[in-house]
Amino acid sequence: MTSRIHVRYLVRGDAKSIAARAEGIAVEQSVEMPVEPIGNPFVIDQIIGRVEDIHDQGNGLFDVRIGLATITTGLEAGQLLNMIIGNTSMQDDVTLADAEFPAEVADAFGGPRHGLAGLRERLRAPVRALTATALKPQGSSAAFLAKLAGDIALGGIDYIKDDHGIANQFYSPYAERVPAIAEAVARGAARTGVPTRYLPSLNGNLDAMRGQIGLARSCGLDCVLIAPLIAGLAQFQTLVTENPDFAFMTHPTMSGTARIRPSFLLGKLFRMLGSDATVFANYGGRFGYTAEECGLLSRFALQDWPGIKPCVPVPAGGMLLERIPEMLNFFGTDVMLLIGGSLLSTRERIAAETARYVEAVRAAAKG
Amino acid sequence: MTSRIHVRYLVRGDAKSIAARAEGIAVEQSVEMPVEPIGNPFVIDQIIGRVEDIHDQGNGLFDVRIGLATITTGLEAGQLLNMIIGNTSMQDDVTLADAEFPAEVADAFGGPRHGLAGLRERLRAPVRALTATALKPQGSSAAFLAKLAGDIALGGIDYIKDDHGIANQFYSPYAERVPAIAEAVARGAARTGVPTRYLPSLNGNLDAMRGQIGLARSCGLDCVLIAPLIAGLAQFQTLVTENPDFAFMTHPTMSGTARIRPSFLLGKLFRMLGSDATVFANYGGRFGYTAEECGLLSRFALQDWPGIKPCVPVPAGGMLLERIPEMLNFFGTDVMLLIGGSLLSTRERIAAETARYVEAVRAAAKG
Numbered sequence: 001m002t003s004r005i006h007v008r009y010l011v012r013g014d015a016k017s018i019a020a021r022a023e024g025i026a027v028e029q030s031v032e033m034p035v036e037p038i039g040n041p042f043v044i045d046q047i048i049g050r051v052e053d054i055h056d057q058g059n060g061l062f063d064v065r066i067g068l069a070t071i072t073t074g075l076e077a078g079q080l081l082n083m084i085i086g087n088t089s090m091q092d093d094v095t096l097a098d099a100e101f102p103a104e105v106a107d108a109f110g111g112p113r114h115g116l117a118g119l120r121e122r123l124r125a126p127v128r129a130l131t132a133t134a135l136k137p138q139g140s141s142a143a144f145l146a147k148l149a150g151d152i153a154l155g156g157i158d159y160i161k162d163d164h165g166i167a168n169q170f171y172s173p174y175a176e177r178v179p180a181i182a183e184a185v186a187r188g189a190a191r192t193g194v195p196t197r198y199l200p201s202l203n204g205n206l207d208a209m210r211g212q213i214g215l216a217r218s219c220g221l222d223c224v225l226i227a228p229l230i231a232g233l234a235q236f237q238t239l240v241t242e243n244p245d246f247a248f249m250t251h252p253t254m255s256g257t258a259r260i261r262p263s264f265l266l267g268k269l270f271r272m273l274g275s276d277a278t279v280f281a282n283y284g285g286r287f288g289y290t291a292e293e294c295g296l297l298s299r300f301a302l303q304d305w306p307g308i309k310p311c312v313p314v315p316a317g318g319m320l321l322e323r324i325p326e327m328l329n330f331f332g333t334d335v336m337l338l339i340g341g342s343l344l345s346t347r348e349r350i351a352a353e354t355a356r357y358v359e360a361v362r363a364a365a366k367g
Numbered sequence: 368m369t370s371r372i373h374v375r376y377l378v379r380g381d382a383k384s385i386a387a388r389a390e391g392i393a394v395e396q397s398v399e400m401p402v403e404p405i406g407n408p409f410v411i412d413q414i415i416g417r418v419e420d421i422h423d424q425g426n427g428l429f430d431v432r433i434g435l436a437t438i439t440t441g442l443e444a445g446q447l448l449n450m451i452i453g454n455t456s457m458q459d460d461v462t463l464a465d466a467e468f469p470a471e472v473a474d475a476f477g478g479p480r481h482g483l484a485g486l487r488e489r490l491r492a493p494v495r496a497l498t499a500t501a502l503k504p505q506g507s508s509a510a511f512l513a514k515l516a517g518d519i520a521l522g523g524i525d526y527i528k529d530d531h532g533i534a535n536q537f538y539s540p541y542a543e544r545v546p547a548i549a550e551a552v553a554r555g556a557a558r559t560g561v562p563t564r565y566l567p568s569l570n571g572n573l574d575a576m577r578g579q580i581g582l583a584r585s586c587g588l589d590c591v592l593i594a595p596l597i598a599g600l601a602q603f604q605t606l607v608t609e610n611p612d613f614a615f616m617t618h619p620t621m622s623g624t625a626r627i628r629p630s631f632l633l634g635k636l637f638r639m640l641g642s643d644a645t646v647f648a649n650y651g652g653r654f655g656y657t658a659e660e661c662g663l664l665s666r667f668a669l670q671d672w673p674g675i676k677p678c679v680p681v682p683a684g685g686m687l688l689e690r691i692p693e694m695l696n697f698f699g700t701d702v703m704l705l706i707g708g709s710l711l712s713t714r715e716r717i718a719a720e721t722a723r724y725v726e727a728v729r730a731a732a733k734g
Contacts, residue, residue: 031504033708047506086620137398139414205601206573232599234572253453258625341400
């Protein structure tokens, strides 16, 4: 008997038609054809999706739980996404809300290779919240970005990542930018004693990304930024498996908000596929996530999961230094704060502003 | 001076705030930081997105045109998607409606390698609509699918594709399934004289997909099915470039409907990246697209585009034989009809039903 992935969909509908609609989703996400002419008992018993529960949430919304056969995923990351939401993403009465994965699925993907504890250990920061910022704007030269990164490193920050729009453009090609920034950050780290990490942003196809990780490693780096929904989940999962010495921070670009709840996609699915630190749009910033969604995302990223390490939640998107106490109060200290644009706006004072940011986080840990 | 991609967003808002909101999108999709502290004139002049036009459509909807610098895409497929919608996909007041690409972008990707004329030539069908169906259900053995494909081929259909849920599961692994189906279809084609094509569905990472195309080629096949939003656009574009002898049919799974208009994504963007035939959810089926959207998608796929061949529109998703006259009336004959589940429901009569389907399309071409 195959195990089942128990997928929860939030469906807009009415009490009269919801049972048929739920069956429709179960069929769409499995055999995708009328059930009646299927004669094969294996397909009928083991492959067709099963409606397991329908719960009326009120206001015309129903929580529908469907059991999808694990074997239909082939335990492959892209096909997993295809089976839990692929075609149904085109039906706008449905949102993928959550899924419970059986142990064989979690075991096949393995989750973060480093996770919260691994990242803390690298930064020698066993308790406090971690700090991060982003290098911007794209269009800057490699030399400019390296100077900027070096200045930020002097402030004693934990993580400096490329902006997710910085790819391999001629004005700062990866092969020129990454060695320059890595060296500048290493110089800054040598002065502060904080083992600040730089995360270059991967781009292009799988071949290109492999080459980029190789170059990063040769520059002494041990972590990268990847956008799984642009890379393709299969590429992300392959790179995690091939590079166990690297930590992967994931970026939410292209994650939408309408068809898949961010808490599930960024907090649970990315974690299972190997995200060590998951960036998401914090509430109260310039994106539309609610505080409830962000809290749930953080819980999904951190909660106990046999065999799967905790992934660090990274709230971001228009964050300000002034919000540090509030964010630490909301998320606790198992978090990496990512403050980008507002820090960069301080220009020549950036090392001092970064130090103020870092100090605020450290002080909160003591207080 | 860099060329600009002119991107049209449909934005929900009000007349008082729309100008600021449009600026916000232009910044989000380029430098992604406050503009004021940016001192580099190159970034200010050439990189920051520019609001080019705002048109009040009424009902609280605004058509906003933004010029994004081509150079920020690095002419790489994944980064192109990242720049035109990536982060903004998380802001639910915005839909990417359309984009005009400058010639250098279209030239860099090159569009379909075969397109409408190439597919027609292979099928020796210079005028009439093309016919297609899908092999289902997943969970079936390779032998069952081969028998089914052989029976369908006896009906003289043009294209038989794997269902997009058929990947590399143990019950019909690619390496076993594809040679068996290819042989069965070739046998059927030899009897009918119709050069029926089989399109296996690619899955996994780039390495796996390369191997799958290699195996398909060794079986005498010359076309495949790919889901670009699961594979990652970079993988899709790489495979198109590496395999000019192959035609690529694209599947819309994971395309959502909320953040990107299907007409643009499936009709224009997939075409530019190399789709020879683009499957989409037809109006009046089980998905939510309107007739207007499907008509626009078809026009985008086929319209004149210097250097870019026309891509065949493939309406699908719950289509019935009874709708053939209506669909041909709506789409004309530059179309490939894809009728899946309803054909499969005829079971042992499938060769005869396929012949009836094919005859209806041929008859329409004569009438």
